Amino acid sequence: MRLNQEKIETALNVARQQPYLPFSLHLYDRVNSTNQTLWQLLQSGAPSGTVVIATQQTAGRGQWGHQWVSETGGLYISTAIALDLAAINSYQLTFATAWGITRQLQKCNIPVGIKWANDLILNKRKLGGILTETKISGSTINRAVIGVGINWSNPVPETGINLQSWQTLNNITSIPNLENLATQALLGIEFGIECLLEEGIDVLLPRYTHLLTNIGNSVYVENHLGKVMGVTSSGYLHVRMEDSESKSVRTPDFYFQPGTISLGYSNSSN
Template identity: 55%
Template sequence: MSEFNQQKFINSLSNIQESRVSEISNSFNLDHLHIFSTLPSTNQTLWQLIDSGASPGTVVIATQQTAGRGQWGRTWISDIGGLYISVAFAPGYGCNITSDISISQTSQLTLSTAWGIASSLQDYGVPVKIKWPNDLILENRKLGGILTETRVKKEKIVWAIIGIGINWNNSFPDTGTNLQYYYRNQLQPEISSLEMLAAIVFYGVDSAIRQLLELGIESILPSYTQLLINMGQEVVVENCIGTVVGVTNSGELKVKINPELVASKVPEKSEIYLKPGTISLGYSGRQKADGRRERKV
């Protein structure tokens, strides 16, 4: 596979801006773009650049990662042919507001990013959905994922890195897919190159984070839940059976308990809220899942 073409990425980003109402944040410029053939981790490299004085809006792209990371410490297989990109920002920088984001709002960054990327890909004819909280799903298989990392001072986020992996033309496991496989029967796919995919993803991240900072998570959650494959999914939590009915502002999964299917007495309209990482959900949106109860309302 050929090297990532920086000018092709910039041209694609420019074309996207011309066709969209929302422009890219003024914090991004060519000096903030770093492209590598192979890295251990784009997030790790971006943190190193920040420590060396990099500005918000800095982007790191690699065509391969040797030590990619996913959520909850999992390994992210990052073969050649995929898109591996990390974007840095500092809350309030390059936006119309300067308010802080608390550490409790970290999950909002992930939810917003997942929505932004999925929405941007849908604009180019790829019917991407979301598996709570951060997986990008295409035809009931995993297309990509997101890893959010932050630095905090006095309970406020001062730096955040959004790391994204998208399968373009790389190998994938049985539960995964890539865009070239999706395009296998299409003669002229709308997304024609890895560089164009990178531009679409970057635009999705940038526009979603700015909307979160300017309008709040309340402006994003309705659209996020519309893309959620888990809505209506039956899940098992301890000895309770319930149905996924939404996501809270703090990123927890809302599950409504069926009082007829529990051993203990539960109020008829009770809900439980599950934090990310406490339950495993299937890719099809129809599988049962096991988890532990966080709290009852």
């Protein structure tokens, strides 16, 4: 499946009167990993703003070392960002990207939400995910590669959903092809990163939290029932535990780093 680079560039030019990120597109039919390919380009002198887009990955990676199945027909895109951000705040890049893409898809009448910390959710199923990788100097991130995978027409597992089939079932044509999806994803990345770097996490975090699908959901932690309350300014998930014998008695609240608790794809998790 070959993407039309001219279509994407033309759509970006129409949509962006004052570009914030200097996108330079590199399109491939198949790569081992868009993040890995982009890092190789950067090592060869490619500037920040370089973008790698593919429709298949043979060795895609997800968060926390998980494999990302990346069959033909999906959108796999990585963007290089130059910045000056404390290393402990790397989660902010993922939050910004998730929020920006979600808002952009919502503008296209796609009711996407966010599952903490980095998944795009449609009809309670996984539409896409984000993998942020960084280069650190001292205690500061000076370069990041933000990888995004979104299901378009590719096969998906039971917990997944692809956008082309969803649009057909719902008689929606706001995103007509993969080139348009790539354009919307890039606009969303730019939208989110600009918000973070220009307005800060205090502005971004409430916007991100507002789009979370997990708020109020039940979650079990060590066989005790809790409820998702929100996300802290450090990116931790806030869970309020309920006493197993009396729900009126609250035990101390718990805070979980990304990757330390699974929320699943339903109204409750184990």
